[in-house]
Amino acid sequence: MFKDAFIKLDPVQAARMTDLINPKLDIKFDPANASVMVHNLPFYEGHFLVELSKNDQHPPITRAAVCNEKGDVFVLNWTNETIYQLNKKIPILLNEETRAEYVRFFFSYVRGSHGRFLIVDSVDDIDWREEPAPSGRKALGKMIEPMRVKKREKDGTVVFSLCLIFKDSLFQAQAHLKPDGTLSIDDEELLVEDIPVADDLFGQ
Numbered sequence: 001m002f003k004d005a006f007i008k009l010d011p012v013q014a015a016r017m018t019d020l021i022n023p024k025l026d027i028k029f030d031p032a033n034a035s036v037m038v039h040n041l042p043f044y045e046g047h048f049l050v051e052l053s054k055n056d057q058h059p060p061i062t063r064a065a066v067c068n069e070k071g072d073v074f075v076l077n078w079t080n081e082t083i084y085q086l087n088k089k090i091p092i093l094l095n096e097e098t099r100a101e102y103v104r105f106f107f108s109y110v111r112g113s114h115g116r117f118l119i120v121d122s123v124d125d126i127d128w129r130e131e132p133a134p135s136g137r138k139a140l141g142k143m144i145e146p147m148r149v150k151k152r153e154k155d156g157t158v159v160f161s162l163c164l165i166f167k168d169s170l171f172q173a174q175a176h177l178k179p180d181g182t183l184s185i186d187d188e189e190l191l192v193e194d195i196p197v198a199d200d201l202f203g204q
Helices: 011-024 080-089 099-109 134-143
Strands: 034-040 047-054 061-068 073-076 117-120 148-152 158-166 169-177 183-192
Touching: 011 034, 011 047, 011 061, 011 073, 073 080, 080 099, 099 117, 099 158, 099 169, 117 169, 134 169, 134 183, 158 183
Parallel strands: none
Antiparallel strands: 034 047, 047 061, 061 073, 117 158, 148 158, 158 169, 169 183
16 A cells, blocks of 8 residues: 555654644644654655654644655645646656556545545455454455556556545446546446445544
8 A cells, every 4th residue: 555655754854844844734743742754756756745643633633745855845735636736847757667656646645525535455455443354354355456557548548447445335446547647537336335444534
C-alpha cells in the first residue's frame, strides 16, 4: 500500500518541517505532540509528500502537503482539483515506474463528502474495526486481486483493474489514468458489503 513507504522524521527534522508548513495550514501543529511523515513522490520530480497528524485526539487531525527542497509548499485539501493543479505546475511525470504509485497517491488524498475509495491489494490492507472470523477473512482474501494494468488505449490512457474499499463495502472497478494525471473510475462491481472496517474519517 501507499502508506507503507512513509518515513517518520526525528524530532529535529519534524520541528523544521512543521515550521515550514504551519503558515500554509488552517490549523497549527506542535511537533511535540504530532507525528510528521515523509514519502518520496517519483511522479513529481524533486518533490515529496509530508503528512502531519495530531495523535492526541480521535480521530487524529491530519493534514498533508507536497514540498520540495527549495521550501515550496503545496497543501492538499482532499480534492482532485488540487492534485490536478499540481500536475500542471510541477509538472507530473507518468511512466511505467510511476503510474501505479500516482494512482495510489491520488486515491489516498482525494475524498468525497461520503469518504474515500481506498485501494486494497490483499485482505491484510484492510483497516479492521474488529477482526473477522478466519473463514470470513479467507473468503474476502479470495475476492481481492492486486491492482494491475488491464489495458492501454490509443490516446495514452492506462486502465487499471483494482479493488476498493468504500465505507463498509468492497468493490472491484476500473481506474482510467490519462497522460495528464486525470483519473476516473467505472465498472464498479459490489463484491461484499457490511465489512467491519474502521471509519474512514479525517480530523477536520
